[in-house]
Amino acid sequence: MTKNDQGVPSFAVHVPDAELTAEPLDPAQIVSGDPVVTGKVLWESADGKQARGIWQITPGVVTDTEADELFVVVSGRATVVVEGGATLEIGPGDAAVLREGDRTTWTVHETLRKAYHITLP
Numbered sequence: 001m002t003k004n005d006q007g008v009p010s011f012a013v014h015v016p017d018a019e020l021t022a023e024p025l026d027p028a029q030i031v032s033g034d035p036v037v038t039g040k041v042l043w044e045s046a047d048g049k050q051a052r053g054i055w056q057i058t059p060g061v062v063t064d065t066e067a068d069e070l071f072v073v074v075s076g077r078a079t080v081v082v083e084g085g086a087t088l089e090i091g092p093g094d095a096a097v098l099r100e101g102d103r104t105t106w107t108v109h110e111t112l113r114k115a116y117h118i119t120l121p
Helices: none
Strands: 030-033 037-044 050-057 060-065 068-082 087-090 095-098 103-119
Touching (some): 050 068
Antiparallel strands (some): 030 060, 037 050, 050 103, 060 103, 068 095, 068 103
């Protein structure tokens, strides 16, 4: 696991058991509950414009402005409402794509863990 793409060997991580570290939420993002976010960057491009990792959030309701992201839910369930767009009911095995700039509201019903790839501008 690394944060650059120079000479990185191939690797595998068991996502359900991966140890994550705290990623504090901005209190302004919390709509209700006491959600806790943890995560781990597994790989980041040398220019910092792409990242792959694992992210988890406990139950509650939060808002976010999204990056260009593809993710696959490993465990948990949530309803993600995209402002002016779709309502996504996501759970284990679901893949989702979020567009950069999407404003979302996440209602996390069960602690949700996902593996992601993000592309930054």
